[in-house]
Amino acid sequence: MMSSSANIISPNRSPLSPAAHSRRSPANFLHRSRNFPIPPRNAGEKVAVCLSGKPPKSDESGGGERSGEVMAESAKYLVGTYDRAPLVLASGKGCKLTDVDGREYLDLTSGIAVNALGHGDPDFVRAVSDQITTLTHVSNMYHSLPQVELAKRLVSCSFADRVFFSNSGTEANEAAIKFARKFQRFSRPDNPPLEFIAFSNCFHGRTMGAVALTSKEQYRAPFEPVMPGVTFLEYGNVEEATELIESGRIAAVFVEPVQGEGGIYSAAKEFLQALRASCDKAGSLLVFDEIQCGLGRTGHLWAHEPYGIYPDIMTLAKPLAGGLPIGAVLVTEKVATAINYGDHGSTFAGGPLICNAAVAVLDKISKPEFLSSVSQKGRHFKELLGKKVAGNAHVKEVRGSGLIVGIELDVKAGPFVEACRRSGLLVLTAGKGNVVRLVPPLVISEEELEIAADIIAACLPVLDHNT
Template identity: 40%
Template structure:
């Protein structure tokens, strides 16, 4: 089978899987692999979880889709549960992370409009990644993402991630036009760059003082990835707006934008919408994922195994001449190399049966399911150590 009828947007490895279970995948020849990517932080409760399979099967036999012209019970249940877990008030459901971020950007525009700002600005971060739509590309950083897509929306101003001094400087210049700040608590695509301790708390206070929305993109960090439901909970704050996707559906497409207070009241009938967003299947899956994480203690497991994995990697690789940094939180870990290594992901697959994600040729990202155990931690450490030898 060839890919001649697919647009050339990806460069996949010559590898195709036929089934998965937990942290493992099997290819067409029956070879087993340890999955340390989880579909890029998606299959948080693992592949083919029996409770999830049962929920999908039952819901498919009952009702896949109606539309938002009618009330959807599972949508209301999921919104209520996410509000309870996050401290925010209301949710809007769509189908992806980019759509969730577009929803947040529309809320920022409405917030600015309510304040009488004719051309509101949103502060975003250097090295950020928020999606592939024109709006979310404009909010992202990096020439490779934006190449060929000129004249992007210009309603953004970039500052250094973690740099409050830079934020104060642009406030002096653009403060009357700023409506919101959008950022990832941990910048995943740029190499698992963790916000400095205290930065999110300082930013929360700063936004409150200036009447700006604090909007957190938790598409990759949310749903238990860092050892708490949401990464912002490590600093004891609550944002005004939060976006989710990836792990919420464990592979079934779903995105969500949550807001609190007056911001949650900004949308009115007709000001936003989605054909598929929040349908019964996706929302029942979301509810089931949250139940599995809670009942199986996967937040605690992600925190414990993530700490163990980070410590073991540092023990083995801190003195390695090609390792510049090892960083992360929970089961979201990045290993930054001094120089690009050739075909790291391919070699990991062929030589060690390990799936890893490599960005920019020299940043290994580890994003395994939250069900990872101590034996599998050791398997990952051994494989990465041998890859770099």
């Protein structure tokens, strides 16, 4: 039982007739050499403005000469855990990225929903620069001003009473697993519930505890046996969840209010209400994973805000430090009471440099006017997509909230993503590989969103050749 907060498929299709780009448009250069669909004239003009500069010589992979050299060294020296695009990025500014051969791209990936303020935000740069010349790392053997300041601000703008810092999202979920079990042993020492519930299409990380909570079998199977005691239920199935939670075996329920990696699915309010009620009845903890959907991405500071339903634990990461590695676990006093010295820890987590950067990010994205702009831009973007792409035969649904948007296709999205890249636009996939995930920097302009929508529309015909 899946639900989405926005279904904007338009019944009217607006075919796009190919037209020539501005000569300076990199998209024009690559379309001519790759036979991909060419965006209409107005899109070409906008791309030329946004992605200015002479396009480099292109090889068969879509990269230039310098890119080829770097990719060859990457293949030689790095462990092959990533299927990277043939693209070597060198610099970024705002919502634009530039590769080592000088070509520019409009970034709708944000480093997988990380760079909320885009690239090179002056306040972020200042916070990092000031702190790195003052104090970078001290470990958690000592107190530091930025860590305390960040914790105080997170508590003041959330349901939480206390914060634990980690270095990533998966580490945050590992800590949440440990905190949940420790809480149950503290609360019910004679017969603590130790099992967990997670849901279909969920993603909670790749380390051994977090991957045990991740539904995709391909992530778990090579590393089994993973942590036992996890049951996966259908996302949105109230009856199944209620029955299992109230069985008395569940330490905690992990759920994403908006699933990112899983395909941009938003939970129904009734579903989260039922989870909260059942957890309260059974003494289980409710954990909201807002690693991708939290911190302004939906147009609310927290994705759970519009539901009016609050967790016992919330995990954060991606955008919090603007591209520097951080994770955070926000907990109620009830949970914190069960955690003692030595129960968990990290050498690097909560360091002064990272936390000072995160304070700068949180200061910006928590402002009401900033969040309002994200909501407005999200509505505008979905309206554009509704007009330009939703009538395409391959588009099943456009869904999302704020600036986390998914375009579900009836085929794999890989060829489309490649066509976008060669046209100067970077996008992601999600779900079972058939969802185009759009998570631009939250500072993206409406003009840049219009450019993106035009390129997306112009690249859809590539799917006709890949069915």
